[in-house]
Amino acid sequence: MNPFSSGTRLRDMIRAIRACKTAAEERAVVRKESAAIRAAVGESDNEYRHRNLAKLMFIHMLGYPTHFGQMECLKLIAASGFPEKRIGYLGLMLLLDERQEVLMLAALCSIRIIKKVPDLAENFMNPAASLLKEKHHGVLLTGLQLCTDLCKVSEEALEYFRKKCTESVVKALKDVANSPYAPEYDISGITDPFLHIRLLRFLRILGHGDADASDCMNDILAQVATKTESNKNAGNAILYECVETIMSIEDNSGLRVLAINILGRFLSNRDNNIRYVALNMLMRAITVDAQAVQRHRATILECVKDSDASIRKRALELLYLLVNESNVKSLTKELVEHLEVSEQEFKGDLTAKICSIIEKFSTEKIWYIDQMLKVLSEAGNFVKDEVWHALIVVISNASNLHGYTVRSLYKAVQTSGEQESLVRVAVWCIGEYGEMLVNSTGMLDIEEPITVTESDAVDVIEISLKNHTSDLTTRAMCLIALLKLSSRFPACSQRIKDIVVQNKGSLVLELQQRSIEFNSIIEKHQNIRSLLVERMPVLDEATYSGRRAGSLSATIPTSNGAAINLPNGVAKPTAPPLVDLLDLSSDDAPAPSSSGSGFLHDLLGVDLSPAPSQSGTSQAQKSGTDVLLDLLSIGTPPAQSSSFSSDILSTSQDNTTSSGNLQRLSSPSMPSAQISSAAGGSPIMDLLDGFAPNPATSDANGPVYPSVVAFESSSLKILFNFSKPPGNPQTTTIQATFTNKSPNTFTDFIFQAAVPKFLQLHLDPASSNTLPESGNGSITQDMRVTNSQHGKKSLVMRIRISYKVDSKDILEEGQINNFPRGL
């Protein structure tokens, strides 16, 4: 006998694998075994086939490829003995994957069946209904499952079962609930809880939205709810299902009270499992009886503070739904207090929820500002950008609170200087309202007076600027604040200048540039300085909230995708699929980097890309100093003159393309590229373009990618321009520009592209199908590529271009591998 095919026994192989100390050793053993099995497959050895298959199953479970054994499964199925057949089927089920041709055929077949499902459902209805009268539990279980699924796909089936079967299902439940001791199905004193649960679930579907059917099941539900033992898990499982059924069927207040009471008992149970399901259930009960759920508020609040992450998460989501105008103040207070002691990994979730509650229910600005400051001081590092942006908008609008806010921030930043977003808000406010801090302007009655000197205020900014943990945005904001203070505090002007100058040698272009420019403003332009650094115009709340509306809903994903009507009258945003996609590994869904966040950046002049058109259009109609101020905050003097002209250019382009407007707002650095390509690259635009590949631009606004020559032959050149829609890093918009280098006109020009499976491609129609000779014009065509492996794999594309020259067909093909990284 062949020494390979005899191989080792399954037992020995498992032993060998278990004895492996490292993953490398394990791989070696598996490799050796796989080789032996492959050899045996080649020899088509009959005797050890089932043993080999058993080994393969084990290897498959460990996560190694086993495709070479798939044919063996089929051979075993064809064997005569039952054990061989059975292991063959088992292997087939485990080892075969969806790539295989067999399954392709099966899939084709099932697609056909599914297409005919409406007809088939009819055929099944009668036999399925008769299954429900069966006594055998297994048959009953599967019959119920079939009926449940039929009801889900077919309204007709639901009506049918409602009429014909409600009574028999109720009777079946009665039988099983009252059945005497049945040893085979008994689980801690209850006969087959699984069957109970299935029956209850089917009743739920029958009773939902139908008063007659609901009436019919009232008695048995009441019996199950009151008589089931609740000291064992099996009993509780039934009660849990029963409560859910009661909540879903048509109104019966008596039963509802019973159900809510059960949940109350669950919630105060010491067993964490029971408490978890209670929280889960209360979330659904809230649509039915919000008042009753409110009664448990205190207990739910306690659960938010539980040490178990699963329970905390459920409780927090439930509590979020419970907040309304009347209890928001006390609940927020509790939650903010808990923020201090909560675990690090929970702070992100908790902060997001608190911020969202504060924003949604704030009635007075002072409360909003107070609460936000508390959150920022406790967990500023977990606060999303758009939250503190919104705070600044609110502060800027609350003119009577400017003094109060800046003084509170000054105090807060002394103790919580490590919270970056708190520091940013503080720096911004001190820059804007610094004199109110020093002069104690607009004191409120509740405030304790504090004495702050001009140099104290500058100290705060200096510390933040020099703090090694501060990031680029914070430092850039510090520099602006210093510039503003240099005019507000003339006595500190020299000191401020010294601080600003220290950044002259910064390796970060942005800081270096700001430092040098601000220095020259302080030094040489005393006469216009105070005009330059006037206060920011009040930020328009309506514009801002409109802009971030889209991103806000995405930042508060709730795990239950199903639409639940909230009692506080807000349509629940169903978590967008993107969030699900992103939420790969953790409980806390990372909010997609928001599209709205760029907005305030721009207004604050923190934006790191040369974006003159943005601020230009929104404020161009204001006084000249405003425009100048915007330009200054952008801080690119060589671009100053050109940015004006680019404004004009971009607005004129607005008139022609309405969609361009949207794109331009959301990704400010793009239009310059777009214009330059359309205008064939005027010298002014080149200036602007020169700034585009600024390394720091990979901020919230979406990075800018250089254009590439995707394809070039002796007769044809294709240029790709890239842009990304905000908030969706996976998608890239590519604008292809085709230029004809040959002296002949191309007609019937068609561009085709293909991408691998992890990409999705959508081609828009081309601007024309005739390409004039010698570069006397071009065709443009837009396409959208969605990269499901964004961040892991980069784009790649095959292209084919066909056209006619003097009615002769020409075909060109190529592959594009030179996409910029990170698309």
Place this chain on the structure above:
Amino acid sequence: MGIRFILMVNKQGQTRLAQYYEYLTIEERRALEGEIVRKCLARNEQQCSFVEHRNYKIVYRRYASLFFLVGVDNEENELAILEFIHLLVETMDRHFGNVCELDIMFHLEKAHFMLEEMVMNGCIIETSKANILAPIQLMDKAS
């Protein structure tokens, strides 16, 4: 469909049995198992038996050194799944007699057969131990 997958994993995080009722590639499975096991093993006895992960709810229960993990969707009754895990263990116990990790490892196919009798396409179909074990005993006799 209620149950999406059933895993048996030992304390070291090695998979001892895996049955999926929806298609995942082998790489996806490895990644998923790794993440779930890390999450569940980090929890202590007092914490509840449910963990939410991606869009699954994991119901898990520990028997000696072996973790039984069942991934379900949002509709499923978590307590019932706990009871199901116990039933599965009792069934194995009746067949192997004081079942342990090694029994499952060395009789992987039998463990799968039992599971096949109990669950089909993600639905629980049989809950009587005698019914579950009858075909397996027949097969033992035949071979």
